Each structure stands twice: as structure tokens, then as C-alpha cells.
Amino acid sequence: MSDVNQVEQLSVRALFNKKTEYIIPIYQRNYAWGAPEIEQLIQDISDAAGLITQPGETVSVKQVKYYLGSLVVYQRTTHSQQSNVVYETIDGQQRHTTLSILLAYLKHRKVLDESDLAGLDINLTFDSRPKSSRALDDIYKGKSSGEAEEPNIHAALNIIQRYFKTKGLDTEAKIKQFCEYLLDNVTILKVVVPPQTDLNHYFEIMNNRGEQLEKHEVLKAKFMATLSNDEGRNCFSTIWDACSNMTRYTQMGFQSDLRKEVFGDNWQTMPKSFDVIQAKHTSKQQKQDAMTLREIIDNKTPSENTDDEEREKEERFGTVIDFSNFLLHVLKLMPEIKGVSLDDKKLLNAFISKDNGLKVEAKTFVYELLKYRILFDSYIIKPDQHNEKRKWSLQTLIANTSGTSTSSSYNNSFGKDQDTLNEKLRMILAMFHVSNPALVYKRWLNDALSILNRNVTQDADLSIDGEVYLTELERLSDRYFEEITVGQCLTFSDENQGVLHQGTGVQNFVFNRLDYLLWKRLSDGETFDGKGKKELGKHFDDFQFNFRTSVEHYFPQTDPSGASKMEDVDRFGNLCLISPSSNSRLSNYSPQDKKSFYRENNRAESLKQAIMMSYDDWGPVGLGRTNLKNHESAMLKVLSAIKI
Incomplete structure (x- = not known):
């Protein structure tokens, strides 16, 4: 047996070596990737290969290597006469299966010679799912049978075929470039765990492991380092953290007493500047620091909403974008900043200049971040986890005060007497979103936020004329269609x-x-x-x-x-x-x-x-x-x- 205490960088060509086998064990879930994940994978590889340039961005530069992530495996003991090395996949099966389907797609492109894929084979099988193994074998050999048995794998192949065609990647030149880059420049980190590892325990740890430090957390630290005092840093951190949870309305990221101070009685007022927020934040903090234990107890008022009720409300909605990508949208919308890429892999480069300084001042940016999050929360759709019939929600968070207690509710963003208008806006925003399921390069979202910022009233409540918003979104749809059919x-x-x-x-x-x-x-x-x-x-x-x-x-x-x-x-x-x-x-x-x-x-x-x-x-x-x-x-x- 080879040395199993190893970490190895593998090219995709080396990953699919015929002398190596990978087995998906019984405790792993079925293949589950859909269009968002598959298209994101191909897009990332195409970007790294310099094959796709997004609208409004400079020509992509080919990267020497593109690191795809890790593949954690365990080497199985095999019979002595078996020459192949057999690994059990602990983590990374979704990515490995998608790469297998992608390899099958490339194999049957007429522009490739047999020499392009020489020595490669689908080397992935499934312990408890022979249908999945047969489906992979079928698509690699070009058979049409088995589609009803394992639709997710055949559906993935259809997604890949369509993506290459609609993105113009299926030309002879680009297919060859993509294939060459994929096989020789895309790298995956194979981690082989020691032979005595308790695999069930290891798999549980892998699925409950702590999150690594993300790029947006590094960016937050760089911003805060430029602020000169604790009051500014504490206020910046409060705003940033409230905005960072994209599945929660931003106001709920502030402590209840500060929430009312910053956003007003109905939680809809937008402060005029960062300094105004900092003054309220500092005042509240000073009052809390000066309170005695008796005052803290006496000041504690009962609420109609329990923590469980508030948590249930916060967990109701999903998001159409993650925080790292949202940061890039805000930066791109700032008129003084040019050439921002909506690619979260380039997050730090987008904000940090060549001399290692920040391209935008901390207070200015975090205030813009808060403003766009409030606009996003009220006027951009959210997936609604509690309503299967109406999958997309377009609602605003409103505070309801009764006596000494405050509760919250979600109301249509354009009022009870504007249900038809609200529904049209909900539909057109959902239309834009489902047309681009990946998290990155959401051009429609950047354009929609720009429309909102351009048409927001000068009032502190950031209100929007819904008819104007709908008209501009429909014009946006017309423009996209004209670009396609010109x-x-x-x-x-x-x-x-x-x-x-x-x-x-x-x-x-x-x-x-x-x-x-x-x-x-x-x-x-x-x-x-x-x-x-x-x-x-x-x-x-x-x-x-x-x-x-x-x-x-x-x-x-x-x-x-x-x-x-x-x-x-x-x-x-x-x-x-x-x-x-x-x-x-x-x-x-x-x-x-x-x-x-x-x-x-x-x-x-x-x-x-x-x-x-x-x-x-x-x-x-x-x-x-x-x-x-x-x-x-x-x-x-x-x-x-x-x-x-």
C-alpha cells in the first residue's frame, strides 16, 4: 500500500487516471447538484481559462492554475492481484461526479481527437447505487438508456450541454481551449486520511466542521484598521455584521433598543450619515455601561414576541445572493470606483489598490452598504421558505408598537392597496433571477439596485414609486432582449x-x-x-x-x-x-x-x-x-x- 498520510495536488487529467478508482460509500447522499452549482463550476473554470468576459469587464487573463477545492479520501484494502488503487470518497463527491459528467460531455465533442482524452476514464462508482454507476457509464459511452433510472445525472449532462451552447463555448476553438485548461491547469487537492480513521466519525466531523475565515471577514478587518477610535470601529462592526446576514432583514441585526434609535419607531427611517449612526450607537453603549444591575433588571420590559418567534421570522427567507457578492455590487454602484468585477473570487483585489490601501473610505462604504441593504430588503425578491405556493416574496419589515411592546410584521412592499403592482414586481424580479441561477455576475441585480438608487425619494424612509420601478424593470427586460436579438x-x-x-x-x-x-x-x-x-x-x-x-x-x-x-x-x-x-x-x-x-x-x-x-x-x-x-x-x- 502506498503512503496514505499525504496531501497531493492533482490535475483533472491525473484525477481520471485509469489506474485509480474512487468509490462513493453507502453513507453518502445522492448526486444533488443542479444548474446553479454546475453552471458556477463551468463559469469559474472558463473565467480562469480566459474564455469568458462578462459585460462591462476587461478581458479575462488566463490563470496558470485554478484550484477547484479538496477531495478527501480513504484508501481501501484491495486484493493483491488488483493493480488499481481504490479510494473511498469522504468529501467532494458532488464536485467529482460533476467533473465526470463534464468529461463525458467533452468526450463526445467531434472537435476533440482521441489523443486529447488519452488514458482517461470515468473512474467513479457507487457502493449502494448501481443505477448511478450505470448512468455515468452510459453517458460516457454515448448510450441513451437509463435516463429514467437516474434523472439527476442525465439532467446534469443536459445542463452542461446547454450552458456551453448558450455561452458560446461550443465552438471548435473554445472546446479545445476549455478541455486543455480543464485537464492540465485545473487542480484539485487530494487528501488521504490515515488507515485507522473511524470513517463514520470523520464524515460527521467533515459535515459539522467550523467555517474557515472568509474573504469578506479579511476585508472587514482591513476597513476597521483604518478607523482611528473604538467608537468608529464598534459602529462600523455593528453595521457590517447586521448587513452580512443576507437571510435576515438588516434591522434585525441591530439590538432592539438601538434598532429603534437608528431606524425610528417603524424601523423604516434611514439615518443621514455614518456619523449620525455612530452618535446613537455610542450614546446607547455609554448608557448601558453606566447602568447598575438593578437598573438593568428594572429596564427589562416584556415583549409580545419570544426569542423563538423572532428566530422563526428571521429563518423564513432565503436570499438571491451571498454577502461577498453583495459587497461587490455596492462597490460597483459607487460612481467614483471604476471597472469592478462581480466575481467574488476577486473580492479583495476589487477593494485593495496596488499600494495595499483601500480604494474607498471605510465610513463612506459601510454607509452605502447599509443603504443598499435596506433597499435590497424592501425591493428585491427573497425566496420564501414558508410559502410553497408563492415561492418569491417582495415584502418590507414593519415595526408594530403597542403600549410598551414592539412586534414586527412583513407587509407588501408597495402597500395593501397596491397588491396588483406588488405582484407584477414580484414576478418580473423572479423572472430576472431564475434566468441567472448562479450567485455571481447578477447583472440584473446591479441594474435593479441602480434603478432603486436613482429613483429613491429624498425622504429618510427610502420610499420608491412602484409604477416607476416596474416601468424601468420592463425597460431593462426590453434592453436585454434587444441585446440578444440585435x-x-x-x-x-x-x-x-x-x-x-x-x-x-x-x-x-x-x-x-x-x-x-x-x-x-x-x-x-x-x-x-x-x-x-x-x-x-x-x-x-x-x-x-x-x-x-x-x-x-x-x-x-x-x-x-x-x-x-x-x-x-x-x-x-x-x-x-x-x-x-x-x-x-x-x-x-x-x-x-x-x-x-x-x-x-x-x-x-x-x-x-x-x-x-x-x-x-x-x-x-x-x-x-x-x-x-x-x-x-x-x-x-x-x-x-x-x-x-
């Missing part, structure tokens, strides 16, 4: 298919924009080929934006009946956006069988899909083709808002 003919023809008739190459945003526009117009009573919200019924009533990342050909690319196939199967009228798992399960079903499946499950995944399913005939000839063309024409009119 110079393209939207109608389908044999001579000019255009960007909307590219099958899986059509961007998520196009489908989500269409669903928002359909939802809005159906809500206003419009119909499409006689189908309105009444005819669509539950499909309309229950519609919500979800992370649907797989394009379905309603008439399938492979016709199971053996009938004539559609030569223009990739045209926009035949496409809709659904979840990857559904696409893996239904990809080769006929339109009638797909319709039966969704009716039995009483759902449709998009409004475009629901309208497509309302036609009795769908296909390459006759009435089915007429219906397809009519549907396509109607949808393109909605998308472009012009007469085609």
Missing part, C-alpha cells in the same frame, strides 16, 4: 433561422421573459388563439417562476412513432423551458403523451408550455404544423412587442 430576423425561414430558432441554444432569459409577458397580459384578460386565464385554469393560477433550465422540444427530436420527423424541430414555436429532470424523463415522448403526463400531474411548467398543450394537434404536417406556426407567430409578437 440584427436577427425573429421569424423562422430556411434562409435565416436566427437566434430564437436554435433549440437548446436559446437562452433561458428569452423563455422567462415570454412567460412574464404572457402572465401579465393573461392577467389583464387577453387571450392567445382563444386561450385565456380561464381556459388555462390551474396552469395559470399556480404559475410561478422556478429554476427551469432545460429546453424541451414539444414535438421530439427523435420521433418514437417512426413517423416523419420535423426538419425544423429546433424552431422557437416547438420549444419551451422545463426542469432538467422532466426533460430527461419525457424527452422522446410524443406531444400527446407529454400532455397526458402533465394532465395526470395537474401541472405545466411554463405558460408557453400550457398554451402549447391546449392544441389538439401538434407536429410536422397538416393541422399540427399549422397550430405550431400560429403559436410561434403569436409568441414572437408578445416577445418583441411589435407587429411581425
Whole structure:
């Protein structure tokens, strides 16, 4: 047995060496990565390879090495005649499985020669899940069977295929560059634990280990080091820490007595400057320091809300972005700072100048951070953990004072008499978010925060005119769509298919924009080929934006009946956006069988899909083709808002 007390840097090429095997043990969970994690992985590698430049950023510089993380393993004892080294994976299986699927995708790209992947093989198997092992083997060998057995693995392959296509990474040159960089420059740290390790105990420790110091904590320390006195540092720390928990409304990060002092009786007032907050913070601290024990006890007033109730409220919401990325958004929105990348891997570089100083003054930045967090909390959607039917929330935290006690509630951000407006804003913000599921490079969020800052009233409560906000967000949607379709003919023809008739190459945003526009117009009573919200019924009533990342050909690319196939199967009228798992399960079903499946499950995944399913005939000839063309024409009119 080799020396197992080792830490080794492995290239991806070395990781997939045929003479090494990795086994996922029985105590590990199933493969669970979806579009956010998979797309983030490919994007990070592409950025490091210098293949993608984000809008508004300078050309990326290729990194010599990109460190992907760690793979913690245990070397199993094998039979003496077995030449391969066998490792049991303790930590890192999600990343390793995704790399295996990515390798399978690259293997079947025609632009690669056999020599590009020479000596490599899928060397990952599963102790208790033979279906997962078969699924990996199937996609690596190019087989189509087994999709129903292990949909998550096949769905991951679809996500990878679409991402490469929609991001323009599937050209011959970029595929070769990506593959070369992935295999030789992407590095993973393999950690082999000692042979006597109690694996169950080690696995428990790995999943409950303390968090490492994050970059934003290093940045906080650098900011605080520039402040000259304890009062300033303490106030800075209070604001920073309150803003850092992205799943909690910012006001709740302040102690209850200071919360009222800083944000007013209803917790909606924004102080005029950092110095105003510091004065209130220092005054409260001095009063607390001067209090006797008897005064502390006498001053303790009962609250209608228990700690458990407050904790439950705080745990209700998720977030569309993490703190490190939010810091970059705030910095990018400051007019005096230029060329900020929305890549959290570059967080410290974004804030620290070449002479090791900070590009922005501590008090100025933390005040802007607080302002944008208050705007973010009130006017940007949050995932709502307590409401499955309405997945996205657009609400403001309000204090309710009764006598000597104060409780809190969440109200619609634009008031009880503006439910329709609030719903439109909730929908369009969700449309933007699900179109870009990864945490980084949320251009829409930066643009939305800029709109809010530009239109906020001069009042201390940072109020926003909802109609103006909606109008600007819809203009933003129009601008993004124009960028995608500039110079393209939207109608389908044999001579000019255009960007909307590219099958899986059509961007998520196009489908989500269409669903928002359909939802809005159906809500206003419009119909499409006689189908309105009444005819669509539950499909309309229950519609919500979800992370649907797989394009379905309603008439399938492979016709199971053996009938004539559609030569223009990739045209926009035949496409809709659904979840990857559904696409893996239904990809080769006929339109009638797909319709039966969704009716039995009483759902449709998009409004475009629901309208497509309302036609009795769908296909390459006759009435089915007429219906397809009519549907396509109607949808393109909605998308472009012009007469085609």
C-alpha cells in the first residue's frame, strides 16, 4: 500500500487516471447538484481559462492554475492481484461526479481527437447505487438508456450541454481551449486520511466542521484598521455584521433598543450619515455601561414576541445572493470606483489598490452598504421558505408598537392597496433571477439596485414609486432582449433561422421573459388563439417562476412513432423551458403523451408550455404544423412587442 498520510495536488487529467478508482460509500447522499452549482463550476473554470468576459469587464487573463477545492479520501484494502488503487470518497463527491459528467460531455465533442482524452476514464462508482454507476457509464459511452433510472445525472449532462451552447463555448476553438485548461491547469487537492480513521466519525466531523475565515471577514478587518477610535470601529462592526446576514432583514441585526434609535419607531427611517449612526450607537453603549444591575433588571420590559418567534421570522427567507457578492455590487454602484468585477473570487483585489490601501473610505462604504441593504430588503425578491405556493416574496419589515411592546410584521412592499403592482414586481424580479441561477455576475441585480438608487425619494424612509420601478424593470427586460436579438430576423425561414430558432441554444432569459409577458397580459384578460386565464385554469393560477433550465422540444427530436420527423424541430414555436429532470424523463415522448403526463400531474411548467398543450394537434404536417406556426407567430409578437 502506498503512503496514505499525504496531501497531493492533482490535475483533472491525473484525477481520471485509469489506474485509480474512487468509490462513493453507502453513507453518502445522492448526486444533488443542479444548474446553479454546475453552471458556477463551468463559469469559474472558463473565467480562469480566459474564455469568458462578462459585460462591462476587461478581458479575462488566463490563470496558470485554478484550484477547484479538496477531495478527501480513504484508501481501501484491495486484493493483491488488483493493480488499481481504490479510494473511498469522504468529501467532494458532488464536485467529482460533476467533473465526470463534464468529461463525458467533452468526450463526445467531434472537435476533440482521441489523443486529447488519452488514458482517461470515468473512474467513479457507487457502493449502494448501481443505477448511478450505470448512468455515468452510459453517458460516457454515448448510450441513451437509463435516463429514467437516474434523472439527476442525465439532467446534469443536459445542463452542461446547454450552458456551453448558450455561452458560446461550443465552438471548435473554445472546446479545445476549455478541455486543455480543464485537464492540465485545473487542480484539485487530494487528501488521504490515515488507515485507522473511524470513517463514520470523520464524515460527521467533515459535515459539522467550523467555517474557515472568509474573504469578506479579511476585508472587514482591513476597513476597521483604518478607523482611528473604538467608537468608529464598534459602529462600523455593528453595521457590517447586521448587513452580512443576507437571510435576515438588516434591522434585525441591530439590538432592539438601538434598532429603534437608528431606524425610528417603524424601523423604516434611514439615518443621514455614518456619523449620525455612530452618535446613537455610542450614546446607547455609554448608557448601558453606566447602568447598575438593578437598573438593568428594572429596564427589562416584556415583549409580545419570544426569542423563538423572532428566530422563526428571521429563518423564513432565503436570499438571491451571498454577502461577498453583495459587497461587490455596492462597490460597483459607487460612481467614483471604476471597472469592478462581480466575481467574488476577486473580492479583495476589487477593494485593495496596488499600494495595499483601500480604494474607498471605510465610513463612506459601510454607509452605502447599509443603504443598499435596506433597499435590497424592501425591493428585491427573497425566496420564501414558508410559502410553497408563492415561492418569491417582495415584502418590507414593519415595526408594530403597542403600549410598551414592539412586534414586527412583513407587509407588501408597495402597500395593501397596491397588491396588483406588488405582484407584477414580484414576478418580473423572479423572472430576472431564475434566468441567472448562479450567485455571481447578477447583472440584473446591479441594474435593479441602480434603478432603486436613482429613483429613491429624498425622504429618510427610502420610499420608491412602484409604477416607476416596474416601468424601468420592463425597460431593462426590453434592453436585454434587444441585446440578444440585435440584427436577427425573429421569424423562422430556411434562409435565416436566427437566434430564437436554435433549440437548446436559446437562452433561458428569452423563455422567462415570454412567460412574464404572457402572465401579465393573461392577467389583464387577453387571450392567445382563444386561450385565456380561464381556459388555462390551474396552469395559470399556480404559475410561478422556478429554476427551469432545460429546453424541451414539444414535438421530439427523435420521433418514437417512426413517423416523419420535423426538419425544423429546433424552431422557437416547438420549444419551451422545463426542469432538467422532466426533460430527461419525457424527452422522446410524443406531444400527446407529454400532455397526458402533465394532465395526470395537474401541472405545466411554463405558460408557453400550457398554451402549447391546449392544441389538439401538434407536429410536422397538416393541422399540427399549422397550430405550431400560429403559436410561434403569436409568441414572437408578445416577445418583441411589435407587429411581425
